[in-house]
Amino acid sequence: METFPKKPAKPRAEKTRVGAVTLRDVARVANVSVATASRALTGTGLASAETQKRLIQVAADLGYRPNTFARGLKTKSSKLIGLAIHNLENASFRVLAEVVQTRMRALGYEVILSITSDDPGQERSTLATLADHSIDGLIVVPTGANGPQLLGLENAGIPVVCVVRRDEGALLESVLAADPEGAYAGTRHLLALGHRRIGLIVGREDTTSGKERLAGYLRALHEAGLPVDRALIHHGRYVPETGVTAANALLALKEPPTALFVANHESSLGVLRVVSERGISVPDDLSLLCYEDTPWFEWQRPALSVVDSGASEMANLVVDRLMQRIGGAANGGREYRVGVRLIERASCRALEGR
Amino acid sequence: METFPKKPAKPRAEKTRVGAVTLRDVARVANVSVATASRALTGTGLASAETQKRLIQVAADLGYRPNTFARGLKTKSSKLIGLAIHNLENASFRVLAEVVQTRMRALGYEVILSITSDDPGQERSTLATLADHSIDGLIVVPTGANGPQLLGLENAGIPVVCVVRRDEGALLESVLAADPEGAYAGTRHLLALGHRRIGLIVGREDTTSGKERLAGYLRALHEAGLPVDRALIHHGRYVPETGVTAANALLALKEPPTALFVANHESSLGVLRVVSERGISVPDDLSLLCYEDTPWFEWQRPALSVVDSGASEMANLVVDRLMQRIGGAANGGREYRVGVRLIERASCRALEGR
């Protein structure tokens, strides 16, 4: 005969919440109507203090837990927020995820995690699904290709706050790192130590962070009255390999830099490898300054000095902003920048012969 | 009592989904009843092929998206699964999160991320909240103190699968690393290279992984007919500091080991630091074998050899298992072990004078 075409024909696991205590049950036991039970428990203040107390007691006794579906159906609020980020490998994103989830839980929200791989297609589909789940808000590191859809969420009443990257058009609120200042501060630090030839390894020039960090570097050089040597500047993707090629090129220069500013976090690994392979001693032969702190930077020998872009600070701020928005604040399209911090460890030394 | 929202008193952001196309609208436009519209769109096969096609078209035209709340209210299924893990810093957990989220999304589920910090209290409260959200399933790295609650979820019809750690009592399905075999294979590898004094740094003996890895190490030694020197074995918490104290102790031995098996991932950083501080050359003076691969192991100089416990394999398997369970499979309480893999890089060398 034929196959069974239509139904998935699954055994359908028993899904009847055994104890499922409903609001009705609570009301019945407490001898009030469902309406007052609801009022008492949601604490809208429309129930007498006495019945409220009693109902809370009864609810606790019975182990009543409100049904999220039913509640959401009426209130349109899910107590769920979406977090759409590129990956979890990058330390900033990881911290973002941890902080957002922890704080949101404390605020009574759960977090739906969504990894976009920086791929607009994935972002698009995930945004749709998140909307279907009626999230109460969204924190997103935008890929930059789905601006209209993000705006669409806003129009549908779902507050959106961008983080780490800005949305194109900058119509949404966003919380960003102070990259220009970070790169500026880092470069200044190296200059103050007496370095004059400072190699820079940084993200592609068509990314905001790549552009901004370069700008900070240039400004510091400019202020110090130093010429910029384009040979000292290397752009590349956010991967370790970039560090390898860039470091190799820089160290092969006939007049090599005395310090490297690795302003592209992912490249640090590659740079470290090259340095070690070439038998270069840090910081004696070469000073190294990295970007965006990560636990192993501190454990490395020598411990790596770093310009930290304050991932956890960003995370906290973005949570604050989102909560404001959920609370009713209008979208001001404002841009928030969190301060950077220079963490001196042991990978940069003062130049003597200056 | 967290379940009862007190007075929000917020300005209540406009939450009326502007376009909110309901099933009714679709039905009206297509000139059928809501019932058939539902049947056609959910594809239960109870609608004629022709109307089904038509309705799908109409729904698409109107941009209809089913309301999750209403649907969940009836079906009791949320298309949400919970993922409760200790943190995102440990490479295994990170990979777990990435893989689970990616695969689950492809299967039509979203993932609620929940970080427990290995704290039973947090686990307890998060499990309750996840249940409130009617998750369709749960993947959990159990802290080990909330067994009854996990069982409670199962009884409430929510399939639970443990990963990385077993639940106490082992009543739930779990997907684990083949730790005994991993430690055994690693030790064998070092033995084969001619090492006879092999230091072991491993998790506390009251954790399953600590116990099992120690067992693997002992078995390999035993098979090789070697005596075990308790001075070569160090237990400790899963933190870098453990590596520091253990490595220092081991290297200070009057007859120090020629190889270190760092079977406690987090300790690797500490060991590396000590080794570097003492000016010990790896692998010339000391062979190093780590546990659980992580990207920077490969980029380190020398690249670190490692026993990988197959985090992504575990993640994939645990997803498979959960889907089976959601599909109706009964909880067999089975224990699945995924194979380990020895990745030889450059941190172990053969001993000559053997």
Place this chain on the structure above:
DNA sequence: TTTGCGAATGGAAACGTTTCCAAAAAAACC
């Protein structure tokens, strides 16, 4: 005593689905 008024309550109507049940239509059988 009546009137008025706020506070507390209950009844019932939503919210947008899925699904039971019966009816209608179509197809199959004899």
Place this chain on the structure above:
DNA sequence: GGTTTTTTTGGAAACGTTTCCATTCGCAAA
């Protein structure tokens, strides 16, 4: 052609909340 069976449909009842509206109650004011 009539009768049964099968397929396709529509009406309406859920699902568990919140909330509008009307009612009741107690109590102060007239």
